[in-house]
Amino acid sequence: MKNEIRFSLNGKEETLPGDPRRRLIDVLREDFGLTSIKEGCGEGECGACSILVDGRVIDSCILPAGAVEDRTVETLESIRETERGEKIVQALTRGGGVQCGFCIPGMAVSIESLLRTNPRPDEHAIREGISGNLCRCTGYQQIVEGVAAIEHVEGDNS
Ligand code: FES
Ligand code: FES
Incomplete structure (x- = not known):
């Protein structure tokens, strides 16, 4: 070893x-x-x-x-130290998108990955992007809407 x-x-x-x-x-x-x-x-x-x-x-x-x-x-x-990362976390936490919050970190990581390759995902792409993240509290709809409302961050696509 x-x-x-x-x-x-x-x-x-x-x-x-x-x-x-x-x-x-x-x-x-x-x-x-x-x-x-x-x-x-x-x-x-x-x-x-x-x-x-x-x-x-x-x-x-x-x-x-x-x-x-x-x-x-x-x-x-480290992801949330970027402008986009912080926007993702805010999108997930505001507006009742989540409840207990347990799923947020994993969900945010998946959304970051999605936005790196698809900065303006439609609803289908968002649902696919978070398909590996279970949320036992919500019906996902508010999460999807919150992510769809994230403004594209120019030049932050690494
Ligand atoms: S704790 Fe790793 S996938 Fe559930
Ligand atoms: S808000 Fe509780 S698991 Fe998603």
Whole structure:
């Protein structure tokens, strides 16, 4: 087993602490304090633990930490430092779009991924974009409307 596994985390080069067979969600939450990542099902079904790996939405509860070697990992902590990321969070939290809020971080990560490739998604694209994120409190409609109302952020499409 390799001793040192390097990866990029929220824009910083990091070395993976501990056993690379640990779940990525545990490493990110416990060792890096990235508590935006939530654990719901723990089985890759609910999307509460969504993060971006090389820009793609991944369920961190089913990924061994060592799988991110030489990859780029982003969590909501860095995403919401951008103008678009903050707009996404606001769109999800205002207007009663969500209730308990547990699903918001994972949902926001998926929407960020969607808007990077499709800055002005229609309702169908939004529903598809969040199809891996379960919300047990709402009927999704207000979430979809909130996302559809996000203004396109020019030049923030990385
Ligand atoms: S906690 Fe990872 S998909 Fe549900
Ligand atoms: S608002 Fe409660 S799970 Fe979505």
